[in-house]
Amino acid sequence: MSAPGTVIWLTGLSGAGKSTIARLLAAELDRAGTPTEVLDGDEVRAALSTELGFAKRDRDTQVRRVGYLAKLLARHGVTVIVALISPYREARDAVRASLGPFLEVHIRAPLDELINRDPKGLYRRALAGEISGFTGISDPYEPPLHPELVIDTDLCDPDTATARILALLQRSADTGSDHILAGDLAAAAGKRLLDLRAEQGFDAPDDLREAGDKQAHAFLADRIAEHRPGDQLRSEESPGDGTGSRLWIVDPLDGTREFGEPDRSDWAVHVALWRDGKLAAGAVALPARDLLLTTRDAVARPRSPGRFRIAVSRTRPPALAEALAAELDGDLVPMGSAGVKIVSVLLGDTDLYVHGGGQHEWDSAAPVAVATAAGLHASRLDGSALVYGRPDAWLPDLLVCRPDDADRVLAAVRAVSALEEEKA
Incomplete structure (x- = not known):
């Protein structure tokens, strides 16, 4: 079976240049012998989604349909270039989570520039009130928070934009070999x-x-x-x-x-x-x-029904975990290494790993990488990002859980910490 192809998702406002860049990129990849398909939003809507309007629910349905098509093609080794406004972040993130190699590219330009370009006359009609629910005018566009690449098409031409995406693809391929x-x-x-x-x-x-x-x-x-x-x-x-x-x-x-x-x-x-x-x-x-789990293929199992389970050291369960077990009405599950504890959340054997006493970076870097690649939540106890590669290899604290449990767990951590401060 061939390796899955990469999905390159070009998102941005109408007129930013997504379709133009998608066609140029596809031509370059075809010349290099890479099996490639372009899924253009307008073309897919005309072929498969004529019943859909432009309300948020319909737009999200369109994103899901395009994402499904991209998944089918990528499964057979095709590099898929999606050119779709896809204005809502949650829908784009859901597609990302369902795919393998995925590169989100924000194609953007200032709104004034887009209104001046207006190749289809859509902005003029939207501003005149002839089109309702037009993204960027009367409907919101939620830009990506962590795209792999941002291209400002008011500052570069389509050929330069294409070259930048090709360079990103090459870096992604190099990183793919790092997974292996x-x-x-x-x-x-x-x-x-x-x-x-x-x-x-x-x-x-x-x-x-x-x-x-x-x-x-x-x-x-x-x-x-x-x-x-x-x-x-x-x-x-x-x-x-x-x-x-x-x-x-x-x-x-x-x-x-x-x-x-x-x-x-x-x-x-x-x-x-x-x-x-x-x-x-x-x-x-x-x-x-x-058992081998990698950032290339790990999948998080869903939470099992029943009491909340917290992975802890079998020899010295920390007081924080015991307090959280009381706060969350959960049970402690003793086991060995830090990596095994984090993996236990991934495998569905537990629901939370929390450590407040400090660890070294090597205790958690790899299991956190695998857990987050599989869609789990990993952070400091205050919810901030985990940062590695510091001069001092000491990492003060961390927690790993399913994303659906993160708000609940972080709230419990705050409550336990507040109680400890009161006692002190």
């Missing part, structure tokens, strides 16, 4: 750790743990240097200063205690890439469970 590499490295390091367990046995568990840490670190450091020369490395065994535009953050053996116990499978290998201020790729291997 992260998974391959985590799986291979995990296999070596399993072999070490079998060869060395458990008679001297401290020696086994020390050997596991050192050997897995050496393997990952060597392979990253081989496959990504020039990239930087931060590891539990070699913290470094967190510098570099491409920083691999690895925990060669997360859950060292459990690794040294013959009946434990709750230990992991973490491999993550922090690139340009984002967790760009990552993988978590649970070798004793024959």
Whole structure:
């Protein structure tokens, strides 16, 4: 089966240049031998959506239909270029969540410029009151919050815009190989750790743990240097200063205690890439469970009915988790490594992982990368973004849960924190 194609979603106001850029981009990709299709909003509406109007509900239905078509094409390796106003952020984000490789490109120009261009005369009619519900005049347009690219067509011509999107595609392809590499490295390091367990046995568990840490670190450091020369490395065994535009953050053996116990499978290998201020790729291997989760293919399972479940350390459950269990009317579920706890939320075994006592970046970077790629919520306890690649590798706190639970969990954290402040 071929790898899924990339969906390039061009969003923006009417007249910004989406269709023109889509056609130029498709021509360039066709010349390069890339199977490509353009889904233009006007053409799809004329062919499949003639019954739809321009109310929000109808516009969202149109976005879903185009997203479904894009998914079918991309599934067979076609690069799909969508040129669609798609004015509402929630609908665009829902399409993004349902697709594989997805690049959102905001094609924009100042409203005055668009009114002056007005190639179809639509702005003139909307301003005259002849068209109701016209995006940008009498209906809102919600710009993307985190697009992969913004192109101002009042500042560049269509050919330049096309070249910028082609460059973005190339960077995306390079990052795609980073997803694969992260998974391959985590799986291979995990296999070596399993072999070490079998060869060395458990008679001297401290020696086994020390050997596991050192050997897995050496393997990952060597392979990253081989496959990504020039990239930087931060590891539990070699913290470094967190510098570099491409920083691999690895925990060669997360859950060292459990690794040294013959009946434990709750230990992991973490491999993550922090690139340009984002967790760009990552993988978590649970070798004793024959499980590998990566940012390329991880899927979050839905929440099971019943009481709220909070993943905690099996040896020292934090007071914060106990207080949250009371606040959320939930249960504590003890287990080993931080990576295993975060993965447990992804797999539907628990509903929340929260840590308030501080961790190192390598404890959470890879599992957070995988969890967020699968659509989970991950943040600091105050709801702010998690930031890696700092000079100090210490990360004060974090929580991971399903997005539908995030508001409830963050409110519970605030309530518990307020109560603690009152007691102090």
